[in-house]
Amino acid sequence: MNRQKHDFVLEAVIKVNTHKIFRICSIYAVSPIEPQDLFQEVVFQIWKSYKSFKGKSSIDTWVYKIALNVCFRSKMKLDKSNAKTERFDSIHFTPVAKENEDLEQERFQYLKACIATLNESDTSIIVLYLEDLSYKQIAVITGLSENHIAVKMKRIRKKLLACITPKMK
Amino acid sequence: MFEQELKDIWKKGYQEEDFKIDLSRLKTDLKGKMDTLKRSIRRRDITEIGASIFGILSFSYLAYEIPFPATKIACILTVLWFVYVIFKLKKNKKQKQPIDLSLTFRDQITNEKANMLQEVKLLNTVLYWYVIPPVIFNVIFIWGFGNPTDFDWTPWIIEKLVDNNKLDLLPISLLMKLLYVFGIIGFNVFVIWLNKRAVKKTLMPLIENIDTVISQLEDEK
Numbered sequence: 001m002n003r004q005k006h007d008f009v010l011e012a013v014i015k016v017n018t019h020k021i022f023r024i025c026s027i028y029a030v031s032p033i034e035p036q037d038l039f040q041e042v043v044f045q046i047w048k049s050y051k052s053f054k055g056k057s058s059i060d061t062w063v064y065k066i067a068l069n070v071c072f073r074s075k076m077k078l079d080k081s082n083a084k085t086e087r088f089d090s091i092h093f094t095p096v097a098k099e100n101e102d103l104e105q106e107r108f109q110y111l112k113a114c115i116a117t118l119n120e121s122d123t124s125i126i127v128l129y130l131e132d133l134s135y136k137q138i139a140v141i142t143g144l145s146e147n148h149i150a151v152k153m154k155r156i157r158k159k160l161l162a163c164i165t166p167k168m169k
Numbered sequence: 170m171f172e173q174e175l176k177d178i179w180k181k182g183y184q185e186e187d188f189k190i191d192l193s194r195l196k197t198d199l200k201g202k203m204d205t206l207k208r209s210i211r212r213r214d215i216t217e218i219g220a221s222i223f224g225i226l227s228f229s230y231l232a233y234e235i236p237f238p239a240t241k242i243a244c245i246l247t248v249l250w251f252v253y254v255i256f257k258l259k260k261n262k263k264q265k266q267p268i269d270l271s272l273t274f275r276d277q278i279t280n281e282k283a284n285m286l287q288e289v290k291l292l293n294t295v296l297y298w299y300v301i302p303p304v305i306f307n308v309i310f311i312w313g314f315g316n317p318t319d320f321d322w323t324p325w326i327i328e329k330l331v332d333n334n335k336l337d338l339l340p341i342s343l344l345m346k347l348l349y350v351f352g353i354i355g356f357n358v359f360v361i362w363l364n365k366r367a368v369k370k371t372l373m374p375l376i377e378n379i380d381t382v383i384s385q386l387e388d389e390k
Contacts, residue, residue: 011192018190023182045270047199052271062271069270069277076378078281085202090194108182111175121385124274130179143273144386161171 010050014043017063024064024127027115028071036093037085038074042067057140064133065141068124076120107168114163122156129153217258224251236320239313247306257298261291275386282379289372292364300357311340311349 025038045066053062073079115123128138135149142149225248232244265287266280317327317336330336340346 007196011195014190014195015192019180023179026182043195044199044202048203049269049271052269065273066270068274069272072274072278073270073281076375076382078375088195088198088202090191090198092189092191094189104178104181107178111178111182119385120382130176132176141274142386143275157172160175164175 006050010047013050013059013063014046017060017067020060020131021063021067023131024067024071027112027123027127028075030075033074036087036091038071040085040088040091041074042070043091045070058137061133061137061140064128064131064137068128068141072120072124110164110167114160114167117163118156118159122152122159125149125152126156126160129156218255221251221255224248234324235314236317236322237313237315240310240315241313243306243310243313247303247310250302250306253302254299261287275383278379278382282376282383285372285376285379289368289376292368292372295364296361300361304353304357307353308350311346311353314340314346316341 021042022035022039025035025042029035029038046063049066053059057065115126118126124142125138128141133141135146135153138144138149139146144152228244228247228251232241232248235241235244265284269280270277272280317323317339318331323331327336330338337345340349
């Protein structure tokens with residue numbers, strides 16, 4: 001693939017997956033690392049690794065793998081260069097107030113709080129599930145079998161329900 | 170119904186307008202970050218090997234310059250040891266699994282654990298490859314060090330010490346030899362302690378965390 005085409009495809013990949021990546025980063029960011037820092041790191045790793053993308057899985061699945069691995073490594077402090085990095089000028093984060101935002105944000109914060117009570121393994125599975133990924137895709141990303149994911153999801157669903165239902169009332 | 174509701178909450182949590190990416194400028198930013206990363210890797214490699222290169226050059230010069238036979242042999246052995254350290258560190262780096270973020274989550278953390286265990290092994294064996302050899306060579310160096318005037322060895326530094334009446338600072342007398350030897354042993358005990366501490370405080374907790382996640386992934390199979 002020539003350089004121009006590579007950049008064009010990559011731009012499209014980033015554009016399509018921007019919000020998915022950011023949502024995952026928001027779950028894994030642990031102070032002083034902010035979701036914005038993690039998001040930037042995921043975009044960088046996608047750009048860096050894209051040449052090695054072999055097309056064995058869909059590009060979306062591949063992006064999720066990178067996002068999950070980068071975010072997990074950061075949370076577990078596995079990266080020696082785990083410090084906050086300089087923000088890119090090309091990525092602007094500007095919160096915009098919207099109608100009904102308070103209620104949506106409140107519900108989202110409840111969900112985040114409940115996800116935070118899960119263990120690392122369950123967290124990785126639920127964030128992919130909430131992104132509407134099938135058990136098959138989650139299995140490809142995590143390296144577990146589809147059956148195993150199904151069993152785990154049953155338990156996670158139960159935990160999440162028990163946590164979030166009282167908050168939503 | 171419950172699940173769809175959760176998915177909706179999840180997706181509406183962050184709105185599209187919250188951030189924008191200038192894709193044309195992003196490429197420049199990414200290239201800039203890549204360049205910075207490459208520079209820092211090069212700097213790290215130079216620092217790692219730099220100390221050994223400096224040691225090789227210094228002890229080669231000493232082996233050539235110093236007239237005392239035992240000290241000369243110690244210098245040559247120290248040079249060989251520095252070469253071994255470079256080889257050992259390079260081999261250790263080569264044996265590590267590359268960080269491939271496109272692997273599955275499980276494979277990625279399993280690789281990470283393997284790399285950390287290898288690091289633990291390297292640091293835990295510091296006594297045998299990083300401490301004992303140079304301590305032995307340093308002791309030979311010190312014990313073999315004689316009186317420069319007996320060997321008619323008067324380089325600039327020795328002349329300076331003689332002029333300032335400070336030749337006694339060299340490991341010529343038994344007392345000074347013992348002081349130097351104990352100093353070296355003390356320093357190397359500190360090196361061992363630092364490495365053991367890095368294993369205990371940094372690596373082992375990370376390995377335990379990875380083990381926990383692996384066992385969480387494996388359960389209910």
